[in-house]
Amino acid sequence: MNHAQSDWTVDFLKQLNTTGCEVEQIDIASTALWQIESNHWQQFAELALQQDLRWVAGWAEHIQDRFFINACFEKQGVYVLLRTIVNAAKLDLPSQATVYPAASRSERHTQDMFGINFIGHPDNRRWTRHKAWPKHSYPLHKDFPVQGTPEPITLPDMDYPFIKAHGAGVYEIPVGPVHAGIIEPGHFRFQAVGELILNLEERLGYVHKGIEKIAEGRTPESLARLAGRVSGDATIGHCWAACMAMEQAAGIEIPPRAALIRGILAERERVANHLGDMGAICNDVAFMFAQMQFTRLRELWLRTNAKVFNHRLLMDRIIPGGVVCDLSDSSCALIKQDIVQLRKELSDILPAVDLNSSLEDRLYTAGYLPPETAAAFGTLGYVGRASGQDKDVRRDAPYPPYDQVIFKVPVETQGDVASRFWMRYKEIKVALKLIEQFIAHLASGDILAEWQTPPTGSESLGMVEGWRGEIVTYIRFGADNKIARFYPRDPSILNWPALERLVLDNIVPDFPVCNKSLNGSYSGNDL
Amino acid sequence: MLRLFKKILTTGIVTESFKTPKDDELEQLGIEIKRHLDKEFSGSIAIREVDAGSCNACELEIHALNNPFYDIERFGIHFVASPRHADVLLVTGPVSRHMQTALLRTYEATPNPKWVVAVGDCAACGGEFGVSYASCGAVSNVIPVDVAIPGCPPTPLALMKGLLGLMKG
Numbered sequence: 250m251n252h253a254q255s256d257w258t259v260d261f262l263k264q265l266n267t268t269g270c271e272v273e274q275i276d277i278a279s280t281a282l283w284q285i286e287s288n289h290w291q292q293f294a295e296l297a298l299q300q301d302l303r304w305v306a307g308w309a310e311h312i313q314d315r316f317f318i319n320a321c322f323e324k325q326g327v328y329v330l331l332r333t334i335v336n337a338a339k340l341d342l343p344s345q346a347t348v349y350p351a352a353s354r355s356e357r358h359t360q361d362m363f364g365i366n367f368i369g370h371p372d373n374r375r376w377t378r379h380k381a382w383p384k385h386s387y388p389l390h391k392d393f394p395v396q397g398t399p400e401p402i403t404l405p406d407m408d409y410p411f412i413k414a415h416g417a418g419v420y421e422i423p424v425g426p427v428h429a430g431i432i433e434p435g436h437f438r439f440q441a442v443g444e445l446i447l448n449l450e451e452r453l454g455y456v457h458k459g460i461e462k463i464a465e466g467r468t469p470e471s472l473a474r475l476a477g478r479v480s481g482d483a484t485i486g487h488c489w490a491a492c493m494a495m496e497q498a499a500g501i502e503i504p505p506r507a508a509l510i511r512g513i514l515a516e517r518e519r520v521a522n523h524l525g526d527m528g529a530i531c532n533d534v535a536f537m538f539a540q541m542q543f544t545r546l547r548e549l550w551l552r553t554n555a556k557v558f559n560h561r562l563l564m565d566r567i568i569p570g571g572v573v574c575d576l577s578d579s580s581c582a583l584i585k586q587d588i589v590q591l592r593k594e595l596s597d598i599l600p601a602v603d604l605n606s607s608l609e610d611r612l613y614t615a616g617y618l619p620p621e622t623a624a625a626f627g628t629l630g631y632v633g634r635a636s637g638q639d640k641d642v643r644r645d646a647p648y649p650p651y652d653q654v655i656f657k658v659p660v661e662t663q664g665d666v667a668s669r670f671w672m673r674y675k676e677i678k679v680a681l682k683l684i685e686q687f688i689a690h691l692a693s694g695d696i697l698a699e700w701q702t703p704p705t706g707s708e709s710l711g712m713v714e715g716w717r718g719e720i721v722t723y724i725r726f727g728a729d730n731k732i733a734r735f736y737p738r739d740p741s742i743l744n745w746p747a748l749e750r751l752v753l754d755n756i757v758p759d760f761p762v763c764n765k766s767l768n769g770s771y772s773g774n775d776l
Numbered sequence: 777m778l779r780l781f782k783k784i785l786t787t788g789i790v791t792e793s794f795k796t797p798k799d800d801e802l803e804q805l806g807i808e809i810k811r812h813l814d815k816e817f818s819g820s821i822a823i824r825e826v827d828a829g830s831c832n833a834c835e836l837e838i839h840a841l842n843n844p845f846y847d848i849e850r851f852g853i854h855f856v857a858s859p860r861h862a863d864v865l866l867v868t869g870p871v872s873r874h875m876q877t878a879l880l881r882t883y884e885a886t887p888n889p890k891w892v893v894a895v896g897d898c899a900a901c902g903g904e905f906g907v908s909y910a911s912c913g914a915v916s917n918v919i920p921v922d923v924a925i926p927g928c929p930p931t932p933l934a935l936m937k938g939l940l941g942l943m944k945g
Contacts, residue, residue, distance in 0.1 A: 381873035381910055388909055397909020402880070403873040426878050429857035431825045431835050434875055455874045456829045459910030478904050481833025481929065525836070538780055544843035545790055551840070561931060562833055597786075601779040772831045775872075 257324055261300055268296065278497040278709040280321075280330045287333040290318070291343035291369070294352075297322055302329075303640075304349035304627055306721045306738035307356060309363045311391045316363060318342055320352070321710065321721060321738075326645030328721075330710060335365070344370040351627035351743055358776075362389040362461070377454045377775065379406035388462050395462055412450050414440035419447065422757065426455045430761075433771035437760075444756040449749050457775040464735035469495050469569040469700065472732050476722070477564050479737050480773030485511075485518040486715025487737055487773075488567040490722035493648065494711030495569050498726055499703035504695040507571035508649035512687045513584070514563055514572070516680040519716040520591075521550050521562075523631075523673040523680075526768055530670050531602070533762035534611040542598050546591060553587050556580075571697035581688050588681045599674060612667035616763035618751040620662055628747045629740040630718020631676060632767050634660050635668040642714040654686045664751075669766040702730040717741060717770065739773030791847045805936050806851050812943035813852045817863065820852035824862035824886065828879045828918075829911065830869030833929040834896040838866065840932045853939065859885040864942070867919075870898040870905040871912040883919045891922045891942055895935065900924035 258281065265272050270289040275282040285293055294304075305321040305328065314337040322329050335342055344367035346353040356367045357376035364387040367373065381403050382388060388397065414421075419442055426434035436452040464475055469492075476491035477484040489511055496503060503511075528543025551561040557580040558566055566573050576584075602608060618628070620637035628638055641658040643651040659675035661668050708725040718740030727733035744767055752763045792802045813819060825838055841848040842855070856862050859882045871879055883892070894915040897903035901924075902913035915921050925938030 379874045393909070395908050399873055399909060403876045405877040406874070426875065427826055427859075427882055431827075431838050431855060433827050433830070433832055433835065434878065455878070456827070456869070456872050457874055457910050458829055458870060458872050458905045459908045460905075462910070463905065463908055475904055478831040478833070478928075481831035482836060484833065525839075538784065541844050542783065542787070544840070545787070545845065548840060548843050548845050555931075562836065562929065564833070564928060597779070597783050601783055604777075604779065770832065772829075 257300065258327060258329065261296070261302075264300075265293070265296060268292070270296070277330070278500070278707065279494070280328050280710045282330045282332060284332045284334070287318075287335050287342055290333055291345060291348065293331060294320075294345040294348040298348050300324070304345070304351045305719075306723075306736075307345070307352055307359060308723060308736040308738075309359045309365060309389070310725065310734045311363065311389060316340065316365060318359070318365065319723070320345060328646065328710065328712065340364055341366050341368055343368050346370050346372075349627070350625050350746070354742065354746065361387075363387050364390070374410060377457055379409075379454055379457075380404045381457070388459065393462075395459070395465075406452075409452060411438050411452070412440075412448060414447055418442050435771050439757060439760070441757055444758065446752050446755055446757055446760070449752050449760075451745055451749060453745065453771060454775050456772045458772075460776040461734075461736060464732055466727075467732045468730060469499075469732075472724075472735060473568055474565060476735070476737060477567075479776070480739055480741070480770040481562065481564075482522055483518070483715045483717060483720070483739070483770065483773065484562060484564045485514045485567060486713055486717070486720050487722070487739070488565075489515060490711040490713045490715070490720040491724065491735070491737065492567055492569050492711070493713060494709045494722050494724035495703070495726075496698075497709035497711065498707040498724055499569075499701055501570060501698050501701060503571050503649070503698050505649065506575075506691060506694040507696045507698070509687045509691050510572045510574075510576055510696060511567055512650040513576070513684050514558070514566055515713070515715075516684045516687070517550070517554060518563055519680045520677050521547055521554070522716045523677050524550060526765065527670060527673050529768075530612070530666065530762060530765050531608065533765050534608065536602075536605065536608050539598070539602050539608075542594075546594055550587070550591070553583060557583060568697070570700050571695070575696050576688075576691065581691070584684065585688060588684060592681065595674070595677070609667070611759075611762065612670060613665060615666045615759050616751045616755055616766055618664045618747055620664065622750050623664070623747060626746050626750075627743045629743050630716070631669055631672040632744050632747060633718065634658070635672045636664040637662040640719065642712050642719045646712060648713065650687055650690065653690055654683060656683055656686075666762055666766040706733075708734075715740065717744070717768070737773070737776070739770055741769035741771075741774045745769045745774055790844050791850070792845055801933060802846070802936070805933070805940060809851045809853070809936065809940050809943065812940065816943060817852070820854065821863045822854055822856045822861050823864045823866050824856055824859045824882070825866045825868070826859075826879060826882050828867050828869045828875045828899075828915065829872030829905075830896065830898060834868035834899070837929045837932055837935065838868070838895065841935060846932050846936070848936065859883075860887065862886050862890070864891045864893060866893050866895055867915045867921075868895045868899050870902050871915055871918045873910055873912055876912055876918055879915075879918055892919055893938060893942055894921045894924040895938070896930060897926050897928045900926045903928065
């Protein structure tokens with residue numbers, strides 16, 4: 250962190266002081282931790298918004314008879330962890346969602362899982378809870394048993410109060426949770442007139458698997474495995490963020506070679522997913538040429554993963570302290586040769602795609618997300634960067650090995666499906682260069698640092714740029730090397746609400762391509 | 777358009793085929809699957825994929841079955857959009873409690889005779905998630921399962937072997 254960057258925290262602390270919002274500064278492993286009184290919770294958000302701070306994540310924790318409520322903010326690559334403590338006797342807290350729309354679903358999740366009452370929340374309907382546990386029962390309370398008390402058959406969530414629309418010619422289309430394609434489950438409720446979408450409401454939570462609860466009491470290795478399955482397509486991203494947080498809490502530095510290999514893994518994951526998505530976007534407008542070509546390239550890429558790293562999707566390649574598999578010289582040569590080949594193939598395919606007028610007709614101007622809306626919802630990754638959000642953890646808060654390389658972060662303001670398609674292509678090009686640089690930097694050395702048990706209560710935040718965007722993971726250790734709290738914030742949590750906006754005034758048949766252009770994770774959202 | 781046709785022509789056919797095998801295992805599997813399909817399923821089966829709580833990794837590999845390398849449709853196996861058109865349900869994930877009724881209804885909507893394949897470690901035995909307040913664990917805890925294909929996630933080849941296992945009964 251350089252001096253210029255940290256300036257805003259100094260000024261902001263002064264401003265908070267003058268407005269009567271007292272901040273107690275606590276040092277934790279990675280990030281500044283500011284603790285405030287609960288009655289200043291909303292006021293803090295108002296001041297933060299004035300200072301252009303970005304709302305990053307929110308979560309809570311049950312410790313004895315108190316609840317720690319956390320929110321994370323960021324500006325210029327500097328993250329601040331904000332905390333307040335409320336007593337179990339009175340679980341009230343002023344809502345920050347009134348100030349930051351991005352905080353809305355997160356607060357609803359905390360409300361469902363902890364029973365915190367966010368006063369003044371603009372939409373306090375339940376979110377993660379369907380019918381698997383009763384209303385006044387909260388799974389993340391320490392006295393809630395991990396097995397719960399489920400009914401033999403969990404009833405469907407029939408009485409969720411969806412937003413209604415009335416009027417001549419207005420009709421509703423319910424979609425899901427079981428979709429027509431090979432995709433994850435979720436429910437979408439459209440209000441339409443003719444083909445035009447008047448409103449879309451997402452109802453997620455169908456793949457809620459209790460990840461936060463079953464993380465409690467795990468060892469670091471076991472948690473890394475679980476983190477790698479928060480969202481299977483982003484296994485490297487989540488596993489890395491969790492391991493980073495655990496390593497910081499334990500005071501471990503990973504060997505430089507391990508960091509470089511993690512970088513290669515992360516960029517390979519980015520390329521594989523972007524290739525898949527680019528094909529799928531074209532498939533959703535029935536342009537099969539591109540779908541076949543991109544799935545072919547993705548398959549080749551995954552086969553190299555299997556050869557070099559012994560797993561097509563790279564699961565469990567990152568472990569606490571480093572990585573599992575080393576890279577031989579011949580593997581490096583294979584990876585480099587693959588990159589040359591992929592560049593050549595893409596330079597054939599992309600002009601053919603670019604020149605196709607029917608594709609142009611479907612992708613351009615469809616699903617437009619204005620930069621202001623993207624900013625208000627804290628939209629991340631390629632979705633944000635296609636709508637002017639110049640954010641990338643790899644550059645803004647560089648972590649090894651990204652601190653050793655120079656690279657560009659592509660940003661556009663076009664904000665439509667086409668922009669999100671081409672953003673992926675630009676990101677592939679950057680990722681390929683990064684892999685080459687990481688290979689060039691590889692020097693012989695260890696790939697695993699020795700683990701040491703972190704002190705009881707130590708906590709940390711891990712931040713990485715996953716392929717969908719910024720992943721923020723919070724870890725607190727309990728006694729004996731066991732996890733007390735794990736909260737992974739997938740970028741999808743912030744990107745899903747943007748979908749509700751960008752489909753407005755589009756036609757219903759364009760919903761699949763709009764959805765694919767965003768490609769949020771259901772599993773990463775529902776936890 | 778010329779560029780497009782040129783790319784199609786120069787790419788050629790990458791599908792790992794019967795006659796000019798690039799991958800012996802795939803060829804062998806394909807022939808065997810086709811033989812059983814012809815004999816017992818009148819030439820084809822229709823699959824409805826149901827994600828009942830997976831992390832999406834299994835879906836990615838099921839998708840890969842349709843890429844031009846595996847092109848599973850040439851063996852008479854195709855994916856359909858409705859359970860009402862399906863012979864086989866391919867179920868992934870531990871069954872989340874929030875998906876339990878949806879899975880039961882999908883199963884009921886599938887006409888008899890029907891088969892259920894549990895795909896991936898989570899579907900086979902609960903995997904990393906097991907049984908909890910939010911998860912029913914293995915698919916067999918919710919609906920009858922004919923074949924389980926383990927793996928986290930199973931590779932496309934493992935998926936094809938599993939489907940063959942189903943046909944051999």
